[in-house]
Amino acid sequence: MIVPTMRTWVEDEIVTPQDLNEQIRDAIGFLLNPPHFEAINEANQTFLASSATTVEFPTVLEDTDGIWDTVTNVATIVTPGIYEFGYVMHMNASGSLSGSMRATINVPTDVSPSGEVRQEIYMSTESNGRFSHIVRGIGRFGPGQTLEPKYYQNSGSSVDSNSTLTPANIWARWIAA
Amino acid sequence: MIVPTHKTWTDTEVVTAQDLNTELRDAFLFFHSQPYVYAEATTTQNAPADTLVRVNFDTMSGNDDMWIASEPDIFTVNTPGVYMMGITGVFHGGYDPARIRLQIASENYAGGVAGDLAGSETSPNSGAYGSHGCSASRLLALDAGTRIYFTFRPYGDQVNMQTQNGVSTTAYMFRIGDYPA
Numbered sequence: 001m002i003v004p005t006m007r008t009w010v011e012d013e014i015v016t017p018q019d020l021n022e023q024i025r026d027a028i029g030f031l032l033n034p035p036h037f038e039a040i041n042e043a044n045q046t047f048l049a050s051s052a053t054t055v056e057f058p059t060v061l062e063d064t065d066g067i068w069d070t071v072t073n074v075a076t077i078v079t080p081g082i083y084e085f086g087y088v089m090h091m092n093a094s095g096s097l098s099g100s101m102r103a104t105i106n107v108p109t110d111v112s113p114s115g116e117v118r119q120e121i122y123m124s125t126e127s128n129g130r131f132s133h134i135v136r137g138i139g140r141f142g143p144g145q146t147l148e149p150k151y152y153q154n155s156g157s158s159v160d161s162n163s164t165l166t167p168a169n170i171w172a173r174w175i176a177a
Numbered sequence: 178m179i180v181p182t183h184k185t186w187t188d189t190e191v192v193t194a195q196d197l198n199t200e201l202r203d204a205f206l207f208f209h210s211q212p213y214v215y216a217e218a219t220t221t222q223n224a225p226a227d228t229l230v231r232v233n234f235d236t237m238s239g240n241d242d243m244w245i246a247s248e249p250d251i252f253t254v255n256t257p258g259v260y261m262m263g264i265t266g267v268f269h270g271g272y273d274p275a276r277i278r279l280q281i282a283s284e285n286y287a288g289g290v291a292g293d294l295a296g297s298e299t300s301p302n303s304g305a306y307g308s309h310g311c312s313a314s315r316l317l318a319l320d321a322g323t324r325i326y327f328t329f330r331p332y333g334d335q336v337n338m339q340t341q342n343g344v345s346t347t348a349y350m351f352r353i354g355d356y357p358a
Contacts, residue, residue: 139238
């Protein structure tokens with residue numbers, strides 16, 4: 001999408017249909033439906049220990065700007081601006097877990113100096129437990145900059161996302177220029 | 178920022194350039210650049226056991242002067258409206274609290290019960306050697322002048338809020354609509 005550019009009107013100007021279409025129709029249309037996407041995963045995904053794994057969201061519910069790629073599982077911003085973003089995933093520990101469980105969104109370093117927005121849980125030992133990750137943030141993105149959901153489990157057995165409670169979901173939406 | 182007000186047009190009225198600039202240009206510019214703030218707490222802050230501590234932020238991006246360095250623990254609403262707000266806390270596991278509570282609160286919220294607005298808790302599970310995070314969020318209609326702050330409180334042992342593996346505690350607010358009539 002193109003963020004509308006608003007002009008300054010002058011006295012005695014003839015207002016054309018093109019003016020009204022750009023300055024009213026297109027501008028209001030943009031604000032009523034700014035760029036956003038949501039994708040979900042209705043299946044369980046297994047994350048192995050000691051490796052950073054791409055979190056998969058294969059089903060797109062909304063995508064007004066061609067942001068989400070279901071093959072690479074990467075969101076690529078098309079329209080520049082401030083975006084709110086995040087993902088939610090419920091987990092099911094079927095074995096014994098230990099160490100850090102890191103739900104992360106990799107973002108450009110000018111959005112977060114570390115290049116990550118993360119919600120982390122540490123467990124000394126956990127067996128057959130359930131827990132949830134909620135990762136959220138906002139930041140300024142330019143065209144072509146990306147958000148990549150990753151999951152890292154430090155050690156122990158593998159852990160599964162648990163879609164029976166609610167599907168894992170990822171989203172981003174434009175909130176300001 | 179000034180929230181735009183809109184006139185009611187009348188028959189045979191001559192539309193002036195000022196009308197269009199006020200009713201169209203300025204209104205759109207407001208709605209496509211609404212107030213927001215995003216702040217990070219990169220400096221380590223310690224909370225003793227069973228003690229509530231406010232989060233001090235040290236870096237920010239945003240507009241509308243919602244965060245200023247002289248009040249590092251406060252987000253101030255300067256433009257009334259409905260706001261989305263949230264925090265993700267990052268805690269160091271060098272200690273062993275039974276749980277940590279993270280909260281969003283206000284000094285003067287006028288829309289209901291003042292004080293705590295939202296919160297969540299996490300149990301580090303004997304996490305003496307790891308880090309831990311949790312988050313809270315809330316959507317609220319807020320008057321101009323509303324002062325929002327964020328707190329954390331460990332139970333049973335102290336805890337540090339600090340940057341872990343380059344990731345810091347972050348909080349944000351952004352306006353999404355007009356204050357209800």
